[in-house]
Amino acid sequence: MSDYSTADVTAWMLTAFAVNKRNGAELQLDCPECGHPSCYFNVKKQVGYCHSASCRETWPLDKLIDKVGYSPDHIGFTVTPVIDTVVSRPVALPKAAKPIERLDTAVDALAYRGVTWDHIQKFRIHQDDTRLYVPVYEGGVLVQYNSRRVRKENPPEDWFKAGEKPYRYASGHPITHYLLGFEECRLWGDIVLVENSFVSMWLRDIHATATFGSHLSDTVINKIVHSRINHVTFLWDQGTEYASQKAQRKLKELGVQSKVIHIKGQPDDYTKEELKELL
Ligand SMILES: [Zn+2]
Secondary structure, eight states: OOSOOHHHHHHHHHHHSOEEEEETTEEEEOOTTTOOSOEEEETTTTEEEEOOTTTOOEEEHHHHHHHHSOOGGGGGGOOOSOGGGOOOOOOOOOTTOEEOOTTSHHHHHHHTTTOOHHHHHHTTOEEOSSEEEEEEEETTEEEEEEEEEOOTTSOGGGTTOOOSOOEEEOTTSOGGGOOTTHHHHTTSSEEEEESOHHHHHHTGGGTEEEOSSSOOOHHHHHHHHTSSOOEEEEOOOTTOHHHHHHHHHHHHHTTOEEEEOOOSSOGGGSOHHHHHHHO
16 A cells, blocks of 8 residues: 555546546546456555456556556646646656667667667667666657666567566656657658557658557647648557547547557567558
């Protein structure tokens, strides 16, 4: 259990998630992982559970905090729900994080994910002793970063065998407000959405960008609607059908065409040629 009071947790839950129903200490929300509506969180026990048969994710409070990107401490800083007035506050990478250089082992490790030296420079990927950092910029300002735990004691091909909770973001800034490299993709007619940052770099030549998980927030939908993008393809991991169909409905209401590609596993289980045939 955390030190947060039930009232703090309740207030935070209601701000951070679209809670569909409240029944005493039980909140019913769309599962942050799969989007299924039968996900229940108990604000007294501070744990939740998704009842979708294909998901069955448990949601202790700290895992939800990881997902949202800010904790109940930051509730006062929560962005207002009026989308047009969202202000991107600047973020800093941890001080120890340095740009990856040409001869670093990180270049070899990332090559196993299909990420080239050009990608590393273009996306300004950083590293420290235990993590890789993918900065997220908007309007030339660093607004978030996605950091990935890596095992540098392993050979480069095994750096990404990092076990539990490999991702971390700057707190206080919902990662779900951003798409990776949006300043470039907002000018494209079509985009392909994938969950993972490195997968999106590997597939950048087929217009992929990363959603950092299987959720398309209203903020991101608003950005898409106000861009040149008129077609969106969902290439999310297996088990995200509810989430992608829900996002697809919202896009359709706003006049953006989309297509959902259901795959087994995740995109990097396939070759790029196989994925191109599915698009
Ligand atoms: Zn679920």
